[in-house]
Amino acid sequence: MELDIRRECSGVDWGAVSEILKCVGMAYDQPDVHRRAFEASHTAVFVYHAHRLIGFGRAISDGVYQAAIYDCAVLPEFQGKGIGTKIMNNILLRISQCNVILYAAPGKEGFYQKNGFRKMLTGMALFKSGAAMRERGFTE
Numbered sequence: 001m002e003l004d005i006r007r008e009c010s011g012v013d014w015g016a017v018s019e020i021l022k023c024v025g026m027a028y029d030q031p032d033v034h035r036r037a038f039e040a041s042h043t044a045v046f047v048y049h050a051h052r053l054i055g056f057g058r059a060i061s062d063g064v065y066q067a068a069i070y071d072c073a074v075l076p077e078f079q080g081k082g083i084g085t086k087i088m089n090n091i092l093l094r095i096s097q098c099n100v101i102l103y104a105a106p107g108k109e110g111f112y113q114k115n116g117f118r119k120m121l122t123g124m125a126l127f128k129s130g131a132a133m134r135e136r137g138f139t140e
Contacts (some may be wrong), residue, residue, distance in 0.1 A: 001081065004048040005090060009039050012046060016053045017071075024073045026105055034071075042067065044085050044093040047074075055076045059095050066099040088115050092102040106137035 014031035016091045021028035028034075042061035047054055055074035061067035069091055073110040074083045092100070092121070101120070104112050109119070134140070 001049060003083065004051075005086065006048065007044065007090065008047045009035070009044055009046075012041070013053055017056060020056070020073050020075055021071065024076065026071070026073055037071070041070075043091050045090040047083055047087060049078065052123070055083050055087055057091055059091050059100075060138075061095050061098055063095070063098075065098050067095040067100045069100060069102040072102075082123070084111060085115060088112075101137065 009113070012035070014035040017034045018028045018031045021034075038056075038058050040060075041058040042063055044056070044061040045058070048058045055072075055078065057069060059067050059069050069088070072084065072087055072091075074087070075105035100117075101123075102112065102117065103123070103125070104117075113119075125133070125139055127139070
């Protein structure tokens with residue numbers, strides 16, 4: 001499968017970003033919110049197949065020693081083909097000197113463990129929609 005991996009936000013269909021996040025069951029917002037978030041990120045990666053956006057991810061970071069990965073998503077019909085790993089590798093290359101944290105969607109922890117991540121014992125969260133995140137299995 002031929003993939004086009006891009007690391008810039010120009011030309012991205014932000015409506016597609018929102019729809020992909022919704023499709024995979026992740027938090028999503030209006031397209032302009034995603035545009036602003038990705039553009040403000042330290043690193044952004046977008047994967048296309050046949051000119052169609054099929055996956056993406058981003059990292060926020062100080063670029064020195066701390067980073068967090070967000071919004072790593074791949075369309076369901078393209079999952080299990082190594083695309084998520086390509087996204088993660090592209091992001092991790094840009095923040096290789098940093099400690100990296102993320103939170104995984106419930107049931108997706110194995111993907112991140114295969115990519116070298118380990119469960120944290122001290123992670124804490126304060127979500128805007130705390131009840132919804134508790135219902136979805138992110139918090140106690």
